[in-house]
Amino acid sequence: MTLLMVVPLVLIIGYLFYQAWPILSLDFLLSNPKHGMRAGGIWSPLLGTVYLVVISLVIATPIGVLAAVFLNEYARDNWFTRVVNLAVVNLAGVPSIVHALFGLGAFVLFARLGKSVLAASLTLAIMTLPVIIASTKEALASVPMAFREACWNVGATRWQTTLHVVLPNSISGILTGVILQVSRAAGETAPIMFTGAVFFKAIQAGHLFAYGLFDQCMALSMHLFTISTQVPDVPKALPYGTAVVLLGTVLAVNTLSIVVRIRLRSRRKW
């Protein structure tokens, strides 16, 4: 019965690959969409997705990890920390379209960033932050209390204890949590639709720094939506090719997280 779970995954991937096969090539990755999205490649949306994911995690990871360190290592159990913990749990459950509206109001309009890579990244950062906090907290909590007490007993401060003993021994869990958010940030369409992603934007094909922080950008998830539903007469292989790239990126990142976890686990120290 459990094996049946594998069947849908294999079917989906197999079907996608079958449909996308004619179009998959390096050139497909490295060239821009052409002829009103009916031909060409996906460089522009691919690079846009990379930008959004990297920038949002560069913002969310330090804040999330430090917040989790505060909640788990410093905060006492009082009404304030309970409210914060409750907020984290609830925020993690807010639908992404609501994050999108918040991003539109707060970053695009109020902060006057306009529809831009930065506004969309900030929105994605807000969306991933609570999950990063929750997973980091769990990783920190898995370090036995006895280690902390042993450090305090020899006169180490809480920060020294966190830096030298707790963080090095929870880093695999923290990284796993962060990397899993890569796939979530890459896959979400709603939060970036209102805040930075556009229907079409031509950039220099194959150029890595083609987007600026305040430019609008394309993104894979949004591009897939556009060419599947908004543009008539798109060759059938094109959306499937885009889907394969998106799925491939996500699966590659998830695999990376598993590899990282196994590598760090094998160096487990107790």
Next chain:
Amino acid sequence: MTSGSMVEMVDLRARYGRREVLKGITLDVHRNEVLGIIGPAQSGKTTLLRIINRTVDDIPGAVFTGTVRVDGEDVRQVKDVFALRRKVGMVAPMPVGLPLSIFDNVAFAPRMAGLRDRDQLEERVERCLRQAALWDEVKDRLGSLGTKLSGGQQQRLTIARALSHDPEILCLDEFSIAIDPVTTMRIEDVLKELRSQMTVILVTNLVQQARRLANRTAFFFNGELVEVDRTEVIFSDQPASRKTYEYVNGIFG
């Protein structure tokens, strides 16, 4: 000042929420003595140690009143609680090797206190491991993990770590409950060496351990100090309290 009391407690009371665990303890620990503290579980022995180095602060809901002076300084008013903790070496019941190399385990406290010099660190690590009778077993593998040592070795590593910040008081909290009798005897030999150099507070469930090691022994029961006297008196036929006699002779507890 080399004479007088290392630790003075006057009417020390402590409670966790509503539960009172120390009910007015007045007790002095003399310089360079071994004070044994015996008594059944729940009699407040561990709490007493945690107040001395102020790690009681880390227990939610713990409150203490009364005066505790370590080396003449009121623990409640110390400016640098981390310096106070370095003055007190603490060995917990369960052996804890930190997930660091053996060398780093012992060098941890000096490093956190700001010692960077490699030669001094090496000298300190070797001295502490020798004092804890662990040096000969680990000198060829100082880079391997402290957590991979056996329980008895880890407990000696814990003692080495407790000595690494040059404490004036060494507190041992039931150090032998997780290790075998042979290792226990080795550590007791270590303590016999150390007691000429520092003040030792030995909390133990094994009354005979207090008899073997302590100059004076205090009997705690239910958060109260029943009596404290020279060890010979506590273990004689006539301690001041009938309860003490019954406890050390295994009639109850």
